[in-house]
Amino acid sequence: MDGKSLAARVREHVAGEVAELGEIGLATVLVGDDPASEVYIGLKHRDCAEVGISAFDHRLPADTPEADVLALVERLNGDVTVDGLLVQTPVPQHLDEARILAAAAPGKDVDGLTPHNQGLLLLGRQAHVGATPLGVMRLLSEYRIPIAGARAVVVGRSPIVGKPMALLLLAANATVTICHSRTQDLARHTLDADVLVVGVGQPHLITEDMVRVGATVVDVGITRTDEGLLGDVDPGVAEVAAFLTPVPGGVGPMTRALLLESTIRAARYRRGLLPFS
């Protein structure tokens, strides 16, 4: 499944919407100097520039007190030039990440990480949902992978990947199993999957013998190594899977593109063009 070309089409569509809606702003907050986070923030700003979204880059030193980070988020909540808002994770250890993520105004919370948006997702009333699970769903839909009634297995249960992924698949009427680090006999579960989504961060954890012939496999994992970016799925899985996302070029570009789409949605919420529930 080619995430790169689908992401290019999503960006094209977003650029058209920006032209229609006028000035749209995404504010990013980066606390500290984590090198991977700096790369991600840089890419987000580049993507915004490409489609005509104004991106505001807020950077704070690693030792910034929590009250100052919260004050910045609060200020951005009230800033009328800011439609979407995200705090890059992980934040430095001395900060309470959950409290900082919860501080974003739900309508601006494009990563869907506030308790409000996570709660709506749990209730099956999606508002803002993280760009990675949204990107996976878009890929599955583009390739017409049947979800209703399918057995879906999600490996990983983080609030940003595994849990929202499982809830979106459930909302699309899959029968969902969630696996994690304490799951015993992982292969027993993965072998059952019609649709297998893996977001763990362990290169090549899923091997050919763990996948059913004809399954659809989505590899969310990204690990930087000397050999380049590696996914959680061993390339040998291509021998058995009917559909497989590459790393790089699969979920990564979709995540970036869907963040732009979420920013458009945030702009619609803020302008009252779409009801925020």
Ligand code: NAP
């Ligand atoms: P995370 O917060 O570290 O979560 C990893 C999850 O994997 C946890 O739920 C953990 O279980 C589970 N796990 C660890 N070892 C396992 C094992 N041996 N078997 C089964 N499950 C295991 O990471 P994350 O933020 O969700 O990210 C996961 C991966 O996706 C990373 O490689 C990250 O770089 C990548 N990612 C990619 C994109 C993209 O756009 N492609 C976006 C976001 C993240 P416990 O809960 O029991 O600890």
